[in-house]
Amino acid sequence: MSGKPKLHYFNGRGRMEPIRWLLAAAGVEFEESFVEKKDDLTKLQKDGSLLFQQVPMVEIDGMKMVQSRAIANYIATKYNLYGKDLKERALIDMYVEGMFDLNEQLMSYNFQPADKKEQHFANVVDKATNRYFPVFEKVLKDHGQDFLVGNQLSRADVHLLDTILMAEEFKPDILAKFPLLQVNEWRVLMDNALERTTDLNWLRNRGEWEGEERSDIQNNQIC
C-alpha cells in the first residue's frame, strides 16, 4: 500500500477531473486505476468497494470515498483549500457550484445528438459569457486581489482555472471580454501553485476524450 490516494474512474475527465485538480494543486501525488470496460466496474461493485455502485471512488486515508462533491470537499478541507472560516466557505461554495453547473454544460456537448449540437454550443457560450464569467470577473475587479476568496489560493481558483481552460477548448476567444480572467500574472500564480505538484505528467497530458472513447463509455454505461 503506497499511502497515496488511489482514484478509480475511466481514463478521462468526467466527474473525477475536479478531484485530480485539487490533489495536483495541493501537491499530492496520486495513483489511478482505470475502469476501461464494464467488467472493471462490475468487479468493483461486487467487491463492495462502491457505496452506491458508482465511480468516482477514491481510496484515501483508509476510506473508500464516493460522490465527487464529498471527495472534493474532503480534499479541499484537508489541504486548506476551503477558506479560513464559514463566511469564506460560503463564498467558495457559491462560486464553485456555479462553475460546476457550467462544467456540466461544457462536458455534455459531446453527448448531444448531432442535430442538437449547434444549439447546445450556442447555449453554452451564452451562459459562459453572460451568466458565469461576468460574475468571476466582477469578483476579481471588486476586491482587486489575486485570488477569488480570502486573498489566498482556494479550491475556487483551482476549479475556475479548470473551467476557463475547458471553455477555451470549446471556443478559444471565449475570454475576450474578461481581461481580469485572462490576466497572465494570475495564471502564473496558478502555475506556480501547480508547480508544487510532482505529478506534472498528469497536468501536461490531460486531454479530452475523443469520439471513440465517448461511445465506449455510453455503450458500457460506465456512468
Place this chain on the structure above:
Amino acid sequence: MSGKPKLHYFNGRGRMEPIRWLLAAAGVEFEESFVEKKDDLTKLQKDGSLLFQQVPMVEIDGMKMVQSRAIANYIATKYNLYGKDLKERALIDMYVEGMFDLNEQLMSYNFQPADKKEQHFANVVDKATNRYFPVFEKVLKDHGQDFLVGNQLSRADVHLLDTILMAEEFKPDILAKFPLLQSFKARISNIPTIKKYLQPGSQRKPPIRPEEVPKVIAIFY
C-alpha cells in the same frame, strides 16, 4: 428587517426543500417570498439579487446566498448539523449526495413525458430499494445507533427523513424490506422541531401536482 432568513423560490419543494428542512430541524424561523410568475423572477434578476440569475436564493446573515448546496452547507455548519470533524463530515457528504441523487429522480417523475412515466417509476423504485435504502439500512445496522453519523442528529438524518417521506408518497410500502429505516423514520419524526415541521400548516411544501408543472416550467424555462 426581521433578522430571520428569507427564502426566495416558487411555492413548492424543488431545490429549496432540503434548506427548509434544515432550518426547521434547527428550530430557526424563516420567511418566504414566492416566485409565482416569470415577472417575479425577472425582478429579482434585475435587482442584482441573484448571483447566477437563479433561485433558490436565501437572505441570511447579511448575504444573498444562492446555489442550494452552498446554502445547505452554510446552514448545516452554522447550526451544528454537519458532524464534529472532517471524517464525520466525509461520511455525511457521501450519504447526503446519494440521497440528493435519489431525490432528483423522485422529483423528476412529474416532469417526464406521459409515455416515459411508467419506466421512470420502475427505475426510481429499483434505485431506491436496491441502491440507496440498503446502504442506509446497513449503516444503522452496523453501528446500532439512532443517528446515521456520530451518534447525534446531523443533516444526514434530516435529509434521509425527507427522502424517505417523498419515496413513500411515490410508493407507500417502499420501506417494506427496511425495518431499521422504518424505526428511524418514526424516531426522527418525533424530534420536537421536526415533529412541528411535519404538522399541517407548517412551511413544509406538498408534492407538486401535475397541473402545476406547466406553470413552473413557464417561470423557469
